[in-house]
Amino acid sequence: MTATAGHHPWFGSYLPDRPGPALVREVLVEEMRDLGFHEGLVSARPLLVPPGSAAELYGAAARLLDLLRRALLASGPTARHRMAALGVDESLHPLFVDARLEERYCGCMARPDAVIGADGPRFLEFNVGGAVGGAVHTHMMTRAWRRVYGGAPPFDGPSLFGARRRLFAAVGEELRLPPAVALLGTVRDLPGVGSARYFDVEVDHLRRHGFRAEFFEPEELDRAYDPTGGFRFPLGLRHFTVTEWREHGIDLAPVRRALDAGCLFLAPQTAFLISNKKVLGWVSEGLPWMTGADRALVRRYLPWTRVVRDRRVGWRGREHDLGELLLRRRACFVLKKAVGMCGDGVLLGPSTDPAVWERAVGRALREEDSIAQEYVEAGRCATEVTDGTGSGTRPATIAPLLGPYVVAGRPAGCLVRYFASGESGIVSMYGHGALINVLVAAG
Structure with a gap:
């Protein structure tokens, strides 16, 4: 394969037969209805990369996730010690279960964020747990492309729901549990989502494969108990974060009761500690x-990443005062809160006003709640988009943010987010105007 001029060779140049834009829009809109999908401008084809590129992305993601898990667990013998090492508020982590289960399953599902740098993938952060955004979108968009292209290779790749189903089956077999799964979440967390279909599509998938499954809003958990007071679901998908639910005023007591009654919601509380970006800083600096x-x-x-505090660090072969380095070489760095989602608490040095940057660096040094990471310019590739006006498709050069899902250590689909304008920057599922797509190995 060869790359188009100006496009990164990692992406290759494979192009499938071009389906009609009307068919693409029809299938995508149908599959993505009620999921918060932006219909005004959509991808006209999936992002296709060489099999070797996809294998590298997934393989590196799985190996780094395992390293981060080991780093977190090695930071202290108990959850309390690990929270102290991270400097986090214990009140934000109230839902721990048995320590053996926490340690065994804390890394069972994740979606890192990666860009393609000058010499290949660079992983910017790791989102770990069942509440990672984009999972349902990734599964349903993959299903849509299978419909568009008739299900033929290469559109027969990983199924995210299938991967999670196999995870539940494996955990159930390991713990000798019946095949019954409760999905716990709320549409209040999901901008643009107008119904429970977001959860129901996975419930339907599980039921078709022999599981007893049901979705519960938090206030509905009482329905999950049988007449004797037992909890009917030994396993669950924890599709929420404590921070978001507290912002919604949602009482966590029913969740605690369900845990105490024996339901293991995956991924358990420790997963959110692995997501803390300070762990990324630890392994970047070396343990x-x-x-x-x-x-x-x-x-x-991994890009060069360090926990921000008043200290000396090595960078590009020299010792520096970290605060002075960040101020002097602003354009080389990104500043990120250690705990944050959807791009919140992220400042890109190259595009941040110097005065704003200086205040943020000062605050990060005082609070010791952030990381500094070397900025990686995202590589570009070609794609096509359609706006539904009947004028067909138009080409676009984009700087995609890749989100390869890893479930039980194996590939489970890859979310793609990008700006149709081709600009790079802070990209999230919500709030920044990004389009979504999926990556498929082809060629």
């Missing part, structure tokens, strides 16, 4: 127990 292979993995796939 005493890391092997040569661990360090090589980090050098290859």
Whole structure:
């Protein structure tokens, strides 16, 4: 494969037969209805990359996730010690279960965010847990492209719902539990989502494959108990974060009761500690127990990342005062809150006003709640979009943010977010005007 001029060779140049834009829009709109999908401008084809590129992306994601999990667990013998090492508020993590289950399953599902840098993938952060955004969109958009292209290869790749179903089956077999899963979440968390279909499509998938499954809003958990007081679902999908539910005024006591009654919601509370970006800083800087292979993995796939506090750091072969370095070389860095979602608490040095940047660096040094990360310019590739006006498709050069899902250590589909204008920057599922797509290995 060859790359189009100006486009990164990692993406390749495979183009499938071009389906008609009317068919694409019809199928996408039908599959994505009630999921918060923006219909005004949509991808006209999936993002297709060489199999070797996809394998590298998924493989690096799984290996880095395992390294981050080990780093978090090594930071202290108990959940309390690990929270202290991260400097987090214990009140934001009230839903721990048995320590063995926490440690066994905390890394069971994740979606990192990656861009394609000058020499391949660079992983900017890891979102770990069942509440990671975009999972339903990824599954349904993958299903839409299968319909558009008739289900033939390469559109027969990983199914995210299938991967989660196999995870539930494996955990159930390991713990000797019946095949019954409760999906716990709320549409209040999901901008633009108008119905429970967001959850019901996965419930239907599980039921078709022999599971007893049901979706519950938090106030409905009492329905999950049988007449004897037992909880009818031994496993669950934890599709929420404590922070968001507290912002909605949602009482967590019913969740605590369900946990105490024996339901294991995946991924458990410890997953959110792995998501803390300080863990990324720890492994980037290096930990005493890391092997040569661990360090090589980090050098290859992680940008330089450090926990922000008043100290000296090594960068590009020299020692620097961290605060002075961030102020002097603003255009080289990104500043991120250690805990945050959807791009909140992120400042890109190259596009941030110097005065704003200086105040943010000062605050981060005082609060010690942030990381600094070397800025990686995202590589470009070609795609096509259609706006539904009947004028067909138009080409676009984009800088995609890739979100490869890893479930039980295996590939489970890949979310793609991008600006149709081709600009790079802060991209999230909500609030920044990005389009979504999925990545497919082809060629």
